[in-house]
Amino acid sequence: MKILAFIESQDGNIKKTGLEIASYARAIADEKGFELVGVGFNINNSKILDSYGVDKFYNIETKEDTFFNVESYSGSISQLIEKEKASIIVVSSSADGRYLGPILSVKINSAYISNVVGLPTKYDPIQVKCSCFTNKAYNESKSLKDRVILSLSSNSFGLKEQNKTCEYLKGTYLSSTKSLKVTEVDRLKGEVTIADADIVVSGGRGLKGPENWNLIEDLADVLGAATACSKPVSDMGWRPHSEHVGQTGKPVASNLYIAVGVSGAIQHLAGINSSKVKVVINNDPEAPFFKAADYGIVGDAFEIVPKLTEKLKARKL
Amino acid sequence: MNILVCISCVPDTTSKINFKEGNSSFDSQGVQFVINPNDEFGLTRAIWLQQKSGAKVTVVTVGDESCDPILIKCLAIGADQALRVNIQAKDGFQVASVLSTICKDKNYDLIITGRESIDYNGGMVGGILATLCEMPYLANCIHLEIDGKNVDLQREIDGGKESLKASLPVVIGAQKGLVEEKDLIIPNMRGIMQARQKPLEVISPNEIKPATEILTFKKPDEKGPVKLVDSDNIDELIKLLEIEAKVL
Numbered sequence: 386m387k388i389l390a391f392i393e394s395q396d397g398n399i400k401k402t403g404l405e406i407a408s409y410a411r412a413i414a415d416e417k418g419f420e421l422v423g424v425g426f427n428i429n430n431s432k433i434l435d436s437y438g439v440d441k442f443y444n445i446e447t448k449e450d451t452f453f454n455v456e457s458y459s460g461s462i463s464q465l466i467e468k469e470k471a472s473i474i475v476v477s478s479s480a481d482g483r484y485l486g487p488i489l490s491v492k493i494n495s496a497y498i499s500n501v502v503g504l505p506t507k508y509d510p511i512q513v514k515c516s517c518f519t520n521k522a523y524n525e526s527k528s529l530k531d532r533v534i535l536s537l538s539s540n541s542f543g544l545k546e547q548n549k550t551c552e553y554l555k556g557t558y559l560s561s562t563k564s565l566k567v568t569e570v571d572r573l574k575g576e577v578t579i580a581d582a583d584i585v586v587s588g589g590r591g592l593k594g595p596e597n598w599n600l601i602e603d604l605a606d607v608l609g610a611a612t613a614c615s616k617p618v619s620d621m622g623w624r625p626h627s628e629h630v631g632q633t634g635k636p637v638a639s640n641l642y643i644a645v646g647v648s649g650a651i652q653h654l655a656g657i658n659s660s661k662v663k664v665v666i667n668n669d670p671e672a673p674f675f676k677a678a679d680y681g682i683v684g685d686a687f688e689i690v691p692k693l694t695e696k697l698k699a700r701k702l
Numbered sequence: 703m704n705i706l707v708c709i710s711c712v713p714d715t716t717s718k719i720n721f722k723e724g725n726s727s728f729d730s731q732g733v734q735f736v737i738n739p740n741d742e743f744g745l746t747r748a749i750w751l752q753q754k755s756g757a758k759v760t761v762v763t764v765g766d767e768s769c770d771p772i773l774i775k776c777l778a779i780g781a782d783q784a785l786r787v788n789i790q791a792k793d794g795f796q797v798a799s800v801l802s803t804i805c806k807d808k809n810y811d812l813i814i815t816g817r818e819s820i821d822y823n824g825g826m827v828g829g830i831l832a833t834l835c836e837m838p839y840l841a842n843c844i845h846l847e848i849d850g851k852n853v854d855l856q857r858e859i860d861g862g863k864e865s866l867k868a869s870l871p872v873v874i875g876a877q878k879g880l881v882e883e884k885d886l887i888i889p890n891m892r893g894i895m896q897a898r899q900k901p902l903e904v905i906s907p908n909e910i911k912p913a914t915e916i917l918t919f920k921k922p923d924e925k926g927p928v929k930l931v932d933s934d935n936i937d938e939l940i941k942l943l944e945i946e947a948k949v950l
């Protein structure tokens with residue numbers, strides 16, 4: 386029996402989430418005595434998979450089609466799943482992973498379970514713990530089909546190295562005939578995205594205006610962190626929508642979440658529940674965020690944040 | 703043009719979540735239900751197309767009669783007609799399969815779902831529905847312009863956005879950005895009165911088996927109290943994050 390992992394990359398390099406998916410799939414493979422088959426597209430640094438327990442890896446070259454095409458990708462992967470007869474498929478919770486998973490599930494006639502936060506608790510049929518109600522609760526979900534696709538929440542398993550001799554193979558690209566075609570990709574270069582970040586620094590209405598965001602950016606810079614914001618901040622156009630965190634925005638599952646001038650409304654907290662350590666800086670000791678945080682400073686962000694940034698900078702030198 | 707907007711009824715975002723029957727099911731007692739926020743962005747976009755080019759907008763939900771007030775609200779916002787599929791929704795696969803049987807003989811040009819529902823966060827109904835109907839699907843849709851059969855679209859991706867072209871019919875997963883928060887339509891008196899005259903059809907098709915089953919629910923463990931650090935002792939905070947929390 387086999388388990389298949391979809392290893393995501395960007396500009397030819399495997400992403401951290403890709404390695405997390407391999408680590409997670411390896412743990413299942415070890416438990417069940419399965420072979421772990423990896424698949425990725427246009428990957429240049431596949432050698433790294435030797436350290437993450439992949440038995441066999443198919444690199445699929447997309448030739449002229451350079452952008453992510455959900456139909457072609459899911460078609461190509463489904464072909465491979467049939468060929469390898471994989472019964473468990475693991476994808477990430479990135480924008481692409483969550484886009485691909487449901488479509489692939491129809492093509493291979495499998496169950497699809499998203500927001501998975503742990504290893505299966507039972508097999509045949511598979512049973513896993515998932516988050517629901519935007520991290521306000523968890524559930525135990527069971528697959529009712531023989532095949533299942535699991536979409537793993539990022540940062541919920543971590544990276545686990547294991548050395549294996551991986552066999553490197555070429556997969557076949559199946560070009561889609563559907564009308565949907567990507568024409569352009571516009572991605573901020575060099576910036577850490579909320580989805581990939583270990584640390585996220587977030588600003589709320591307490592920062593008074595977009596002109597003060599250098600506070601957040603400087604702190605994020607010294608920490609190598611991504612920047613985020615509360616909903617009103619993006620609604621008012623102080624920051625882009627893509628930074629809006631919460632129940633109606635993005636989920637954050639970083640190791641460290643630093644909230645500056647964010648009150649901690651229930652809808653905001655729902656989005657950051659699965660972050661491991663939360664720090665709040667707020668001048669109102671009654672702000673609800675203090676109930677949800679691990680560490681906090683009561684005080685003026687305009688005084689505290691620059692000091693914190695300076696001290697972190699000094700520590701790095 | 704015929705547009706179908708799929709509406710999921712979800713607990714209001716301020717709701718405290720509780721479970722009953724030995725944590726085996728969601729306790730809806732005292733919970734206010736609302737239109738799933740992502741679906742509301744999609745519905746607003748559909749109403750704009752109706753106002754601009756006379757598109758006909760149908761809203762549909764899979765659920766029992768407790769969803770009717772939500773459908774009536776959609777009619778008051780401006781949808782032309784509502785459809786309720788009288789089945790207790792069990793999972794995203796089942797919902798999508800049921801919806802696909804409706805879509806197959808109706809020839810919708812545009813089907814709008816939400817990026818995800820904020821209750822089970824499956825993020826799957828749109829993609830499964832589209833694939834069952836052999837239509838293309840665009841997730842996390844933040845831009846949609848239609849010119850004849852040609853569609854210009856944008857998808858939010860991690861760290862940026864992607865522009866795409868397609869031709870009708872298409873299915874999208876709507877989210878904030880497709881329209882802005884301030885654009886959401888609040889029903890006025892006229893809309894509310896008109897909603898009463900608009901058709902709300904209830905159909906009861908054959909059950910379709912779900913692909914997954916939820917066995918139990920659990921709330922997160924209570925966390926300990928916050929550790930407060932004095933505002934002139936920032937070094938202490940750095941030390942705690944480094945040594946105790948091990949996140950620096």
Ligand SMILES: Cc1cc2nc3c(=O)[nH]c(=O)nc-3n(C[C@H](O)[C@H](O)[C@H](O)COP(=O)(O)OP(=O)(O)OC[C@H]3O[C@@H](n4cnc5c(N)ncnc54)[C@H](O)[C@@H]3O)c2cc1C
Nearest residue numbers: 589590591615616631632633646647648652653668669686
């Ligand atoms: C349907 C719905 C969905 C929603 N979804 C989301 C969501 O997904 N994400 C989200 O974030 N919100 C969401 N909200 C909004 C949410 O209810 C809150 O209104 C919002 O989170 C508040 O944003 P804020 O904390 O930035 O602003 P405020 O609530 O105004 O808080 C500002 C904070 O800054 C502090 N402050 C002020 N000055 C300073 C200073 N000098 N130094 C330090 N601190 C200072 C204040 O004490 C205060 O606590 C939603 C609301 C609704 C109705």
Ligand SMILES: Nc1ncnc2c1ncn2[C@@H]1O[C@H](COP(=O)(O)O)[C@@H](O)[C@H]1O
Nearest residue numbers: 708763764815816818819824825826827
């Ligand atoms: N019971 C339902 N009835 C109608 N549409 C639904 C239902 N559940 C989900 N949807 C649609 O599918 C989208 C994604 O839902 P989900 O896959 O559950 O996250 C929602 O935003 C709705 O547009």
